[in-house]
Amino acid sequence: MRINFDFNDLDAFLAVMETNSFHHAAERLNLSQSAITRRIQKLEEVLGSTLFERTTRAVKPTLAAKRLQARAEAMLEGAQETTLAMRDESVVFAHQRSTVVTLAMIPTVVASLLPPALQNFRSAGFNARIRLLDFAANEVAEAVSQGEADFGVCSIESLEPNTLFEPLFDDQIVAALPRHHALARSDELSWSDLQSVELILPARGTGNRLLIDEAMARSRTTAHWTYEVNRSTTAMELVNRGTAVALLPRSAMNSTHSGGLIFKSFTNPTVSRPIGLLTRNGIAETPAVKALKDAVRRSSANIASFIHAAN
Amino acid sequence: MRINFDFNDLDAFLAVMETNSFHHAAERLNLSQSAITRRIQKLEEVLGSTLFERTTRAVKPTLAAKRLQARAEAMLEGAQETTLAMRDESVVFAHQRSTVVTLAMIPTVVASLLPPALQNFRSAGFNARIRLLDFAANEVAEAVSQGEADFGVCSIESLEPNTLFEPLFDDQIVAALPRHHALARSDELSWSDLQSVELILPARGTGNRLLIDEAMARSRTTAHWTYEVNRSTTAMELVNRGTAVALLPRSAMNSTHSGGLIFKSFTNPTVSRPIGLLTRNGIAETPAVKALKDAVRRSSANIASFIHAAN
DNA sequence: TCCAATTATTGCGCTATGCGCATTAATTTT
DNA sequence: AAAATTAATGCGCATAGCGCAATAATTGGA
Numbered sequence: 104m105r106i107n108f109d110f111n112d113l114d115a116f117l118a119v120m121e122t123n124s125f126h127h128a129a130e131r132l133n134l135s136q137s138a139i140t141r142r143i144q145k146l147e148e149v150l151g152s153t154l155f156e157r158t159t160r161a162v163k164p165t166l167a168a169k170r171l172q173a174r175a176e177a178m179l180e181g182a183q184e185t186t187l188a189m190r191d192e193s194v195v196f197a198h199q200r201s202t203v204v205t206l207a208m209i210p211t212v213v214a215s216l217l218p219p220a221l222q223n224f225r226s227a228g229f230n231a232r233i234r235l236l237d238f239a240a241n242e243v244a245e246a247v248s249q250g251e252a253d254f255g256v257c258s259i260e261s262l263e264p265n266t267l268f269e270p271l272f273d274d275q276i277v278a279a280l281p282r283h284h285a286l287a288r289s290d291e292l293s294w295s296d297l298q299s300v301e302l303i304l305p306a307r308g309t310g311n312r313l314l315i316d317e318a319m320a321r322s323r324t325t326a327h328w329t330y331e332v333n334r335s336t337t338a339m340e341l342v343n344r345g346t347a348v349a350l351l352p353r354s355a356m357n358s359t360h361s362g363g364l365i366f367k368s369f370t371n372p373t374v375s376r377p378i379g380l381l382t383r384n385g386i387a388e389t390p391a392v393k394a395l396k397d398a399v400r401r402s403s404a405n406i407a408s409f410i411h412a413a414n
Numbered sequence: 415m416r417i418n419f420d421f422n423d424l425d426a427f428l429a430v431m432e433t434n435s436f437h438h439a440a441e442r443l444n445l446s447q448s449a450i451t452r453r454i455q456k457l458e459e460v461l462g463s464t465l466f467e468r469t470t471r472a473v474k475p476t477l478a479a480k481r482l483q484a485r486a487e488a489m490l491e492g493a494q495e496t497t498l499a500m501r502d503e504s505v506v507f508a509h510q511r512s513t514v515v516t517l518a519m520i521p522t523v524v525a526s527l528l529p530p531a532l533q534n535f536r537s538a539g540f541n542a543r544i545r546l547l548d549f550a551a552n553e554v555a556e557a558v559s560q561g562e563a564d565f566g567v568c569s570i571e572s573l574e575p576n577t578l579f580e581p582l583f584d585d586q587i588v589a590a591l592p593r594h595h596a597l598a599r600s601d602e603l604s605w606s607d608l609q610s611v612e613l614i615l616p617a618r619g620t621g622n623r624l625l626i627d628e629a630m631a632r633s634r635t636t637a638h639w640t641y642e643v644n645r646s647t648t649a650m651e652l653v654n655r656g657t658a659v660a661l662l663p664r665s666a667m668n669s670t671h672s673g674g675l676i677f678k679s680f681t682n683p684t685v686s687r688p689i690g691l692l693t694r695n696g697i698a699e700t701p702a703v704k705a706l707k708d709a710v711r712r713s714s715a716n717i718a719s720f721i722h723a724a725n
Numbered sequence: 726t727c728c729a730a731t732t733a734t735t736g737c738g739c740t741a742t743g744c745g746c747a748t749t750a751a752t753t754t755t
Numbered sequence: 756a757a758a759a760t761t762a763a764t765g766c767g768c769a770t771a772g773c774g775c776a777a778t779a780a781t782t783g784g785a
Contacts, residue, residue: 104494104497105422105425106420106421106422106425106490106493106494106497108421108493109417109420109421110417110419110420111416111417111772114416114417124732125732125733125734126731126732126733134773134774135773135774135775136732136733136734137733137734137735137773137774137775138772138773138774139733140733140734140735141734141772141773142772144734149497150496150497150500150501151500151501152500152501157732157733158732158733158780158781158782159731159732159733159734159779159780159781159782160730160731160732160733160780160781160782160783161732161781161782162732162733167500170499170500171496171500174492174495174496174499175496177492177576178489178492178493178496179417181485181488181489181492182417182419182489183415183417184485185461185482185485185486185489186415186417186419186460186461188481188485189461189462189463189478189481189482190461190462190463210645210647210648213648213651213652214651214654214655217651217652218651218652218655218656218657221657232639232640232641232642233640233641233642234617234641234642235641235642235643235644235648236644237643237644237645237648238644245477245480249476249477251477306545306547328543329543329544330543330544330545330546331543331544331545331546332546332548333546333547333548333549334521334548334645334647336521336645336647337521337524337546337548340524340525340528340529341524341528341529343525344525344529345529346529346532422743435761435762436761436762436763437760437761437762445744445745446744446745446746447761447762447763448744448745448746448762448763448764449743449744449745450762451762451763451764452743452744452763453743455763468761468762469751469752469753469761469762470750470751470752470753470760470761470762470763471751471752471753471754471760471761471762472752472753472761473761473762726785727784727785728783728784728785729782729783729784729785730781730782730783730784731780731781731782731783732779732780732781732782733778733779733780733781734777734778734779734780735776735777735778735779736775736776736777736778737774737775737776737777738773738774738775739772739773739774739775740771740772740773740774741770741771741772741773742769742770742771742772743768743769743770743771744767744768744769744770745766745767745768745769746765746766746767746768747764747765747766748763748764748765748766749762749763749764749765750761750762750763750764751760751761751762751763752759752760752761752762753758753759753760753761754757754758754759754760755756755757755758755759
């Protein structure tokens, strides 16, 4: 649907509303009166409602005008706020990074990767402060690509042309079950086991969701989700309270959030995604950044072996 | 403030966002490709941000573009809704949400609020599916304001003009300590106790961070943060591993994430923020939305009393 | 009742804006 | 290396929006 009025028209409308005069509105906006007339006429035509009952001597808003007023104000305010917000943010890209390392990381791997990596990092003598951008995978990729983060740990959501992905380990999609759930007794699950189960799925549009939808399509299972959530920690909270069964990456299992949950793998198909280091091409690394990266690599070797042992 | 872009420009922007191609956007809008280029150039100039990094072969949205997207969609939707509403006296913008309720909620209150609320909701006979937008507070506010969520549960990060906040309980900033931490033996903490402690703070720009910075300023304490994180669940993971002391809202205490942590209040000053229901003005509610809101209200009464008991 | 003052509307001509076409330049793909 | 694809730019044309001047309408005051 094409919008045939613009913000200037709304401006004129609100000026007339406030002054009850085309003449005074024109003064206010530094326009001629005839320009005001035309803008109002245009709006009236586009919106299909008379906005002002007017004589040469008096201007009265119609009911339609009164109903439009709040909307017009909201639209103009939205546009102004957008303009200001966009301008502010183009200013904000000045960083001071002398003693801070900014690491973007998907939250499911924080618990297992970060503390040991930090231990490594600190015992190597680095005192840098860590700004941790604990984001969803696509946000991690963005943060790295835009130079907001020094490096990232994530799955490949979208590989930006200026970034480099170094795989560290594979992260499998598993089912998180309440302890006493019927399926908790199975060794492994098939996707069709989920047919009659209340499900908690990752939000649409995420890589994990795509994987799950795909696996279900392949096994001719239809996902009957009852809850969609953005965060796997939220999913685990709901599972912990016995609410439903969640599908999420195994790396979530290493978190203290996962206490009390039972994790089960899937077969036919088993689906997983590589988790790795994401760095930006051509960026000189400070010694602290390099050291933290190395520490994450070493830490992830422990995860990888833990995951393989659990398989 | 004069708005120097119009709805056609936003239209073009969104078409490029969706197609990742000026060429395909042009096809979609029945314009020439050069008209698309010019509209995007105009927007970029007006907003002061590069919206697309582009070569002749590839178009990639910048972070700025991603931030603009929701706003652009909202502005266009607002204009379309206005046009339809003015033309159609029967007004109501038809939300077809009969079987899905979208709830935006800060994650710290998910564990305590949501499962009992869902129990209430289900036992009242509602079978609706729940799309849970477990976002940071400002994102919750945005989701509600933009109509993405039916309602929200959050602190007041920014009160949009079209939203209404109903306080449910106060959420106090507390210290989360590893079990064997020296400060774990104190009954209550003062802010100056943090002077020589490794700190995990919420990210800059969040309401919680502001509260903390303010409290420290008042008590003449300087925050020496070692880690900044976006999510309180991440903070608690780090605390659990003995990494440092985190400052976060008490509502995080009710989560299974908090197992093993010691929570301590602060005096002089005690700082807290109201958590409440956020709804959007003038939106007709489905019975399911209304029921879930009521269920959250009842659930929060339990939180509030639990919190007061813990004081 | 009539006249003067006020103000919305309309016609005209000018300027600004936005467009498509054709071309150029850049970037992939083959 | 050549071909294919696609964003950017120059040019000319059409349309939109404006102010000025004039017209028409409506009050208020005498």
